[in-house]
Structure formats: C-alpha cells, structure tokens
Amino acid sequence: MSLDLSASAPSAPDAAEDGVWLECIECGETFAPFEAVRYTCDECEGLLEVRYADLPTWEDFEGRGRGVWRYAAALPFDEGVSLPEGDTPLHRVPRLEESVGVHRLRIKHEGMNPTGSFKDRGMTVGVTVAERLGADRLACASTGNTSAALAAYGSRAGLETLVLLPSGKVAAGKVAQAALHGARILEVDGNFDACLDIVQELAARGEAYLLNSLNPFRLEGQKTIGLEILEEFYADEGRYPDRIVLPVGNAGNTAALYKAFRELVQSGALHPRDVPKLTGVQAEGAAPMVEAIEGGADEVRRWDEVETKATAIRIGNPVNAPKALPGIRETGGTAVAVSDEAITSAQRALAREGVGVEPASAASVAGLRKLRDEGVVEADEDVVCLTTGHLLKDPDAAFAAGNEPESVPNSTDGVLRHLEGRSDGRGRLGKLIGLFSR
Ligand SMILES: *Cc1c(COP(=O)(O)O)cnc(C)c1O
Ligand SMILES: [Zn+2]
Numbered sequence: 001m002s003l004d005l006s007a008s009a010p011s012a013p014d015a016a017e018d019g020v021w022l023e024c025i026e027c028g029e030t031f032a033p034f035e036a037v038r039y040t041c042d043e044c045e046g047l048l049e050v051r052y053a054d055l056p057t058w059e060d061f062e063g064r065g066r067g068v069w070r071y072a073a074a075l076p077f078d079e080g081v082s083l084p085e086g087d088t089p090l091h092r093v094p095r096l097e098e099s100v101g102v103h104r105l106r107i108k109h110e111g112m113n114p115t116g117s118f119k120d121r122g123m124t125v126g127v128t129v130a131e132r133l134g135a136d137r138l139a140c141a142s143t144g145n146t147s148a149a150l151a152a153y154g155s156r157a158g159l160e161t162l163v164l165l166p167s168g169k170v171a172a173g174k175v176a177q178a179a180l181h182g183a184r185i186l187e188v189d190g191n192f193d194a195c196l197d198i199v200q201e202l203a204a205r206g207e208a209y210l211l212n213s214l215n216p217f218r219l220e221g222q223k224t225i226g227l228e229i230l231e232e233f234y235a236d237e238g239r240y241p242d243r244i245v246l247p248v249g250n251a252g253n254t255a256a257l258y259k260a261f262r263e264l265v266q267s268g269a270l271h272p273r274d275v276p277k278l279t280g281v282q283a284e285g286a287a288p289m290v291e292a293i294e295g296g297a298d299e300v301r302r303w304d305e306v307e308t309k310a311t312a313i314r315i316g317n318p319v320n321a322p323k324a325l326p327g328i329r330e331t332g333g334t335a336v337a338v339s340d341e342a343i344t345s346a347q348r349a350l351a352r353e354g355v356g357v358e359p360a361s362a363a364s365v366a367g368l369r370k371l372r373d374e375g376v377v378e379a380d381e382d383v384v385c386l387t388t389g390h391l392l393k394d395p396d397a398a399f400a401a402g403n404e405p406e407s408v409p410n411s412t413d414g415v416l417r418h419l420e421g422r423s424d425g426r427g428r429l430g431k432l433i434g435l436f437s438r
Helices: 068-074 094-100 119-133 145-156 172-180 192-204 216-237 252-267 288-295 321-330 340-351 359-373 395-401 412-421 427-437
Strands: 020-024 048-052 090-092 104-109 137-141 160-166 184-188 243-247 277-283 335-338 382-387
Touching: 048 216, 068 119, 068 216, 090 216, 094 104, 094 340, 094 359, 104 216, 119 145, 119 216, 137 145, 137 192, 145 160, 145 172, 160 172, 160 192, 172 184, 172 395, 184 192, 216 252, 216 382, 243 252, 243 359, 252 277, 252 321, 277 288, 277 321, 277 359, 288 321, 288 335, 335 340, 335 359, 340 359, 340 395, 359 382
Parallel strands: 104 382, 137 160, 160 184, 243 277, 243 382, 277 335
Antiparallel strands: 020 048, 090 104
C-alpha cells in the first residue's frame, strides 16, 4: 500500500468557490467549478477531478441520516435533486462465502437504488450541478443504466434529457425506464464507445450538458459507495474489508472508490494499511483494463470490437482508466477477466442466496471466484463484492439463466401428477447439464 499518509489536504487555489475547485489530473491546472461548463482540462484535455480545501472525517457524517447525502462533507454541496439514493444493503451470503472460500464475503447490492443501479448516486450530484450551471438539456451515452438514471433525475429536476444507446444492445428493463421517465431515446447504429464519441461532440458544441462518468461530479456521488461499505463493514465487524471486487466498464466506480479512500487517508480518517485492495473484473470479450493491468501498461488500448452478455460492461474504451489504473495498482489490487458462462453461473449463485442481480453485476463474484481459485485472493480475506444493477434490468438474461416455466393442466390433480413426474423445471436433461456445470 503506497498511499502517502503525510500528503495533507491541498490549499485552495484562486479558482476555488467555497473551498471547491476542479483540477486536471495530468497537468495540475485548476478551474472554478460552477462558473462554466467543462468536462476536461482546457490546457491538455486531461481528466478533471473535484478537489476540496476541507476533507471529511467520520464525525462529519454523523447525524445526517443515511444515503448519499449523509456524506455531504465529502461532496460539493449539502443537498441535491434526490429520490433518495444510496443506503443499499450489505448482504451476508453464507453459502456463497463458503463455496468461494474466503473468511468473510459480503455483497453490496447497488441494484437497490431508486432506478436499480449505482448510477443514481452519481446522478443526484451531477444533475444538481447541471441545475446550478443553468443547463436546460441533459445528455448521456449509455449501455442502459445511465440512461435510466438520467431520465429519472432529469425529469425530477424538470429538465429535458437525451440518451444515446447502442441499437439492439441495451437490456429491456433499462430502455423501458428511460422511455417512461420521458427521455428522448436515440438509438445509434454502433457500440457504446461510438455513442460516447457523439455525445461528447454534442456537449462540446454546447448542445447538452454531459452526464457520463467523464463528468467529474458524477464520480463524487459514486464515492459514497466506498464510504458506505467502510462504515457499515466496520460497524458489523470492527475492521475494514481487505478487498473490494467490482465490475468495470468505464472504470468510473473504480476511480470513485479510490478517490473516496484517498480523501479519507488525507484527512487522517483512514490508515493507508486499511485501504481495501481495489479489484476490477471485466468480461473476456471487453477487457482492455485487464489487458493494461496484466501488461503493466500506463495506458489502456481501446478495443474496437467488444462482445459480452453482460451488456452494462460491454465497453472497449474505458474513459476513466487514467484515474482507475493507479487506484488498482496503489491499493495492491488487480484486474481479471471472466467468461460469460462464469458470469451466468455467479448470477445464479447470487440468486440462490436471494440476491437478484443483472449479468454485469455478477462479474464481481465470478472474478472473485477465479482469483480465489488461482490463489491470488487468500482464504483469510474479508471481501466485499459490488453488485451494480438489479435482476429486473435484464429480464431476458434472467429467463435464460433461470428455470423454464412449465405448462400444467387446469386442475389440482393434474398439477400434482405433473409435480410427481417432474420435480425440477429444467427437466431431466436440464438436471444432468446442471450437475456438470456446477
Ligand atoms: C455502469 C455499470 C457498470 C460499469 O461501471 P463503471 O463505473 O463504468 O466501471 C457495471 N455494472 C452496471 C450494472 C452498470 O450499470
Ligand atoms: Zn491539464
């Protein structure tokens, strides 16, 4: 763990407003946060980060209720457009814990947010900034969940929303949400990365305020996942988890959790040795971050062709990689790629513990299992896996992974006869296949 405890909070530059400013992670240039719309550095196009003159300690959060705005001391303001979000469960999963073979396993189920994914934590902050900047039209590119969250929070704020989706590659539940919450849905004949290229152009031309995770304010809200995990795990176990395993798409969450931990270390609220190892998981068909970590590269190579059933992480050009790679490396974590089959089997295993997640979410558990089998994760570790989205987001994937409905006669005797004949919805062949795939 190479995080430097002695690095104290920075002093505010002239650009700061109320002790908050934007800073380029590449060249260090600083900017006023709420004066003009800006997503990247004017000087070098590097990613921007929100910075604070005052960094929070645990006491600052007390007495502020639960959810994202409990952590206002770690955010640019005290309240915002809220549904409300955060305060998601940290499930115990004893059978899964035993079968994976770690000391403790908890599941932080972000699918329990208002629109069913962690994106809500970013939107409550991001849409509040949009209001403050006087934006009248909001936009995002999305594999689905960002569009659902933006549509809901945009409507809540009374603002027009545009969402750009890769045509035919977005799970049904997510498009349904964007539609009903009143977004204009633009289906692009291309993948997510192409949608993001277009929406960045629209934003650069001043046509809309961009709410992808390139927007540094979204990541501020998503930091609260890390703060909640640490607070709740500590309350239960009197210590912090050794490792947090999470699915990686654009690597916004990886960057956000790392920033949350860095700020706690800088304020003295967290000892560097207590920072959990950030461990990212991608699908084999969309694994540019894993490639960079395994190859020791400083930059991530864009994959033009990506494919996986875990559509939420079907991303070839993770925009937050420059923030996330140091997060994985400096916390002593790693990154791993898993097959779609391993993802489906983890999704089933979670569901059998009562935790219903969409495929991308199950990648965290699939990745943990693989790293444990390889001996990278050790048996005595306390691990939290992040599950990012709800089962109902992707009903087709759930049908494909779950039991087949069975037709039965319209009579009690007929139903009983049926039950005696076949106890399992998959039938005998299905059972045999199930035995071998376990
Ligand atoms: C957005 C999303 C991800 C990817 O998160 P990043 O922060 O972009 O890495 C993973 N899972 C689900 C369900 C998502 O909606
Ligand atoms: Zn710069």
